[in-house]
Amino acid sequence: xxxxxALVQGLLLGGMYAQYALGMALMFGVMRIVNTxxxxxxxxxxxxxxxxxxxxxxxxxxxxxxxxxxxxxxxWLLQRLVLNKVLGNDPLPSLxxxxxxxIALQNLMLAVWSADNRSLSGxxxxxxxxxxxxxxxxxxxxxxxxxxxxxxxxLDLTLRRTAFGRALRAASADPEAASITGxxxxxxxxxxxxxxxxxxxxxxxxxxLRATVSPTDGPAQLIYAFEAVIIGGMGxxxxxxxxAMVLGVAQAIGFRIDAxxxxxxxxxxxxAMLALRPQGLTARRA
Numbered sequence: 001x002x003x004x005x006a007l008v009q010g011l012l013l014g015g016m017y018a019q020y021a022l023g024m025a026l027m028f029g030v031m032r033i034v035n036t037x038x039x040x041x042x043x044x045x046x047x048x049x050x051x052x053x054x055x056x057x058x059x060x061x062x063x064x065x066x067x068x069x070x071x072x073x074x075x076w077l078l079q080r081l082v083l084n085k086v087l088g089n090d091p092l093p094s095l096x097x098x099x100x101x102x103i104a105l106q107n108l109m110l111a112v113w114s115a116d117n118r119s120l121s122g123x124x125x126x127x128x129x130x131x132x133x134x135x136x137x138x139x140x141x142x143x144x145x146x147x148x149x150x151x152x153x154x155l156d157l158t159l160r161r162t163a164f165g166r167a168l169r170a171a172s173a174d175p176e177a178a179s180i181t182g183x184x185x186x187x188x189x190x191x192x193x194x195x196x197x198x199x200x201x202x203x204x205x206x207x208x209l210r211a212t213v214s215p216t217d218g219p220a221q222l223i224y225a226f227e228a229v230i231i232g233g234m235g236x237x238x239x240x241x242x243x244a245m246v247l248g249v250a251q252a253i254g255f256r257i258d259a260x261x262x263x264x265x266x267x268x269x270x271x272a273m274l275a276l277r278p279q280g281l282t283a284r285r286a
Contacts, residue, residue: 002256003253004135005135007249007253008132008137009252010248010253011248011249012248013251013252014246014247014249015144015146015148015149016207016210017247018151018152018241018244019148019151019199019200019202019203019206020200020221020225021225021228021244022155022199022240023038023199023200024038025155025229025232025235025236025237025239026237028234029229029235029239029240030169030172031172033189034091034095035196036095036098036099036222037078037098037099038098038200039102039218039219039222039225040101040109040218041197041218042200042203043215045067045204046207047109047213047215048067048070049120049205050208052067053121059123060122060123060209063205064202067201067204067205068201071199071201072194072197072198072201075194075195075197076191076193078197079190079194080186083193084189087186106216116214119208119211120205140210141210147202149241152237155195155199156237156238159237164191168188168192171183171189224247227243227247228246228247229243230274231247231269231270231273231280232280233281233282234280236280236282238282239280243280246269250265250266251266253265
């Protein structure tokens, strides 16, 4: 029974990691843009939401309604003002640009909010639980998992079934050929980055409800998102979701074995995947 509980808790933790990973799967896996400020954007949005909730007495649903449009605007501005200037076949310029942005965001957040941990009050939602057979699981982690599942399905359908998705895949495969057919790669990329960061608005609310948030937490969120995408396979939305599940279960089992092994177990699984199946779970070997 303890191991079954660890499996369930790991899957629920994976739901949180999946929310981090979806935006990374879109930018890194599909667009081939390395955004090292990914985790810092989650933290920035979370701190903005916590501050707005305190100043305006907002509940989690209102904070979510406020943060998502802000996140969409931030993503659009990030692509238009920064990333469009460093687009190309070489991923190094985007890595350097977003690394500088990451450092700037961390220092800005430390100056505004200090290094204290903060969280968003859910009005008692954090303490509610559900009985699933002999197990009791938190209601909030279940809602986070369901949100991640819905976001994965929505993003996958968007990429496969809409004109925007086809334009994005065409632009990422061959920008010049896409331009000939009437696609504006820079505009499509700006909309895609807005979507990627917009999903981080949901992740920010869930993260601040589930745990505390600090201005220096961004690199850890970036690592979890990156590992989930690599474990699942580049370019696959459901692969990123599956990778997040693997990462969450590995950490939960590691914590069950020893408190100091939780996060390390996830990293070890990631390294094992790189050694044994570097193309990821869902990708086919070339």
